[in-house]
Amino acid sequence: MNALHTVLAAVGEGRIHGGWEYVKAAYGICWTGLSLYALSLWIRSRRSEDVK
Amino acid sequence: MDARMRRALEIAAVPAVACIFGYAAYVGLVVAPPDREMGDVQRIMYAHVPMVQMMLLAGTILFVCSVLYLFRASWKTDALAEAAAEIALVFGAIGTTLGSIWGRPTWGVYWAWDPRLTTVAILLVALAGYLALRRFVDDPERRAVWAAVTAIIIAVDVPIIYFSVKWWKSLHQVQSNPRTVDPQMVLALRWNISAFFLVFIVFLVVRYRIALAARMREVTVPDSQPGTRQAVAS
Amino acid sequence: MRVPGLLTSTWVLLRKDLLVEWRSRSRINALVFFSLATLLLFSFALGPDTALLRRNAGGYLWLALLLSSVLALGESFRVERENAALEGLRLVPVDARAIFLSKGLANAVLLIGLGILLVPVLIALLDVRLVLPWPRLFGLTVLGCLAIAAPGTLYGAIASHARARDVLLPLLLFPVLIPALVAAAKGTALVFEGDPMEQFDSWVALLASFDILYWGLGVVLFPRVVEE
Numbered sequence: 001m002n003a004l005h006t007v008l009a010a011v012g013e014g015r016i017h018g019g020w021e022y023v024k025a026a027y028g029i030c031w032t033g034l035s036l037y038a039l040s041l042w043i044r045s046r047r048s049e050d051v052k
Numbered sequence: 053m054d055a056r057m058r059r060a061l062e063i064a065a066v067p068a069v070a071c072i073f074g075y076a077a078y079v080g081l082v083v084a085p086p087d088r089e090m091g092d093v094q095r096i097m098y099a100h101v102p103m104v105q106m107m108l109l110a111g112t113i114l115f116v117c118s119v120l121y122l123f124r125a126s127w128k129t130d131a132l133a134e135a136a137a138e139i140a141l142v143f144g145a146i147g148t149t150l151g152s153i154w155g156r157p158t159w160g161v162y163w164a165w166d167p168r169l170t171t172v173a174i175l176l177v178a179l180a181g182y183l184a185l186r187r188f189v190d191d192p193e194r195r196a197v198w199a200a201v202t203a204i205i206i207a208v209d210v211p212i213i214y215f216s217v218k219w220w221k222s223l224h225q226v227q228s229n230p231r232t233v234d235p236q237m238v239l240a241l242r243w244n245i246s247a248f249f250l251v252f253i254v255f256l257v258v259r260y261r262i263a264l265a266a267r268m269r270e271v272t273v274p275d276s277q278p279g280t281r282q283a284v285a286s
Numbered sequence: 287m288r289v290p291g292l293l294t295s296t297w298v299l300l301r302k303d304l305l306v307e308w309r310s311r312s313r314i315n316a317l318v319f320f321s322l323a324t325l326l327l328f329s330f331a332l333g334p335d336t337a338l339l340r341r342n343a344g345g346y347l348w349l350a351l352l353l354s355s356v357l358a359l360g361e362s363f364r365v366e367r368e369n370a371a372l373e374g375l376r377l378v379p380v381d382a383r384a385i386f387l388s389k390g391l392a393n394a395v396l397l398i399g400l401g402i403l404l405v406p407v408l409i410a411l412l413d414v415r416l417v418l419p420w421p422r423l424f425g426l427t428v429l430g431c432l433a434i435a436a437p438g439t440l441y442g443a444i445a446s447h448a449r450a451r452d453v454l455l456p457l458l459l460f461p462v463l464i465p466a467l468v469a470a471a472k473g474t475a476l477v478f479e480g481d482p483m484e485q486f487d488s489w490v491a492l493l494a495s496f497d498i499l500y501w502g503l504g505v506v507l508f509p510r511v512v513e514e
Binding site: 027033037048 | 090091142258
C-alpha cells in the first residue's frame with residue numbers, strides 16, 4: 001500500500017500543478033469582456049430606441 | 053406569435069441564457085476533471101475554444117452576407133454583416149487572449165508564430181480595418197458595397213494566410229479527437245459551446261437591430277410628409 | 287461611337303497613366319527618396335551588425351516597397367479625385383475593368399521600377415550578394431509588385447472616397463498582403479543566401495496564386511466599387 005502511495009504521489013495530478021491563477025485570469029477576462037460588450041450593446045440599444 | 057408575447061420571450065431569454073452559461077461554467081470549472089498533462093489549466097479550453105468557434109461562425113456570416121449583398125442589395129443583409137463583423141472582432145480578441153493565457157503555462161510563451169494563431173491575429177486586424185471603413189464612409193449605399201467588397205477580399209485571403217504561415221512555421225496543438233478524451237471533458241466542452249452559442253445569438257440579434265435601426269434612420273426622411281418616398285427594409 | 291474593347295481600353299488608359307506619372311517626375315523622385323530613406327532607417331534601427339542586416343535584407347526590401355506603395359497608391363487616386371477624372375472616365379463609357387487593369391498595371395510598373403532601383407542600393411548598403419541568378423529576383427519582384435498593386439488599386443479607389451483615407455488605405459491593405467509579403471521576402475532571402483532545400487519555387491507558386499486570385503477578384507469587384 002505504501003508503494004502504491006509513493007507511485008501515485010510521483011505521478012501526481014498533472015504535469016502542471018496548480019495553475020488556477022491562469023484559469024482565474026482567463027475566465028475573469030472572458031466574463032468581464034463579454035459583460036462589457038453586453039453593456040455596450042444594451043446602452044446602444046436604448047439609445048437607438050430613444051431616437052425612434 | 054403576437055408582438056407582446058414575442059417581447060416577453062425576448063426579455064426572458066436573457067436570464068435563461070445567463071443560467072445556461074452559468075451552468076456550463078460550473079461544469080467546466082468544477083465537474084470536469086483536470087487534464088493528465090495540463091492539470092487545471094485545461095479548463096481554459098472550455099472558454100477559449102467556444103470563443104474562437106463563435107468568431108469563425110461570425111466571420112462566415114459576414115462573408116455570406118457580403119456576397120449576398122452584392123447580388124441583391126438589402127439593408128437587412130448589410131446590417132447583419134455589420135453586426136457579424138463587430139461580434140467576430142470581440143469574440144476573436146477575447147478568445148485569442150484566452151489562448152495566450154493558456155499558452156504561458158503550457159507552451160511557455162504568450163505567443164507563438166504558428167499558422168492558426170497568426171491567421172487569427174491577422175484576421176482581427178483585418179476586421180478592425182473593415183469596421184474602420186464602415187465608420188469612415190458616410191454614404192450608406194457606397195458604404196454597404198465597399199464593405200461587402202472588403203469582406204470578400206478578407207475572407208478569400210484567410211486560407212491563403214493560413215497556408216503561407218504554415219510553410220513559414222508550425223506549432224499549434226493538434227485537435228483532440230473526442231473519442232480519445234475523457235467523456236467528462238467532452239461534456240464540459242459541449243455544454244460550453246452550446247452556452248457560448250446562445251450568448252452569441254443574443255448578441256448578434258441585438259447588434260443587428262441596432263445596425264438596422266441606424267440604417268433606417270440614415271435613409272428615411274426625418275419629418276416625412278405623406279407621399280414622400282421612403283426606403284423599405286426589403 | 288463604338289466602345290473600345292477591354293484590351294484596347296486597358297492599353298490606352300495604361301499609356302495615359304504612365305504618361306501622367308512620367309510628367310510628374312517629381313512625384314516619382316520623392317517616392318524613390320522615400321524608399322531609400324526607409325532602407326536607411328532599417329539599417330540604423332537594426333544595425334550595425336552587418337551579418338544580421340544581410341540575413342534580413344529580403345525583409346527590408348519588401349517592407350520598403352510596401353511602405354512606398356501606400357504613398358504611390360494614395361497619390362495615384364488623389365490625382366483622379368482632384369479633377370473628378372474618374373467620374374469623367376466613367377461617363378465615356380469606359381469599361382470599369384479596363385480602369386482597374388490599367389491603374390493596377392501602372393502602379394505595378396512604378397513599384398517594379400522602385401524595386402529594381404533598390405536592389406543595387408541593398409547590395410551596396412547591406413553587403414548582400416546574388417547567390418541565385420538575377421532573373422529569379424527580377425521575376426519575384428514582378429510577381430510581388432503585382433501582388434501589391436491588385437488589392438492596392440481596389441482599396442485605393444475605396445479609400446480615396448472615404449474619410450481618413452491616409453490611414454484607411456494601409457489599414458485595409460496590410461493584413462491582406464501578408465502572404466505576399468512573406469512569400470516575396472522569403473524568396474528574396476533565398477536569392478541572397480542560397481537555396482539548398484529548393485524552396486524558392488514554392489514561394490513563387492504562392493505569389494503567383496495570390497496574383498491570379500487578386501487580379502481576378504479585382505476585375506470582378508472593381509466595377510462595383512466605382513459604380514454610382
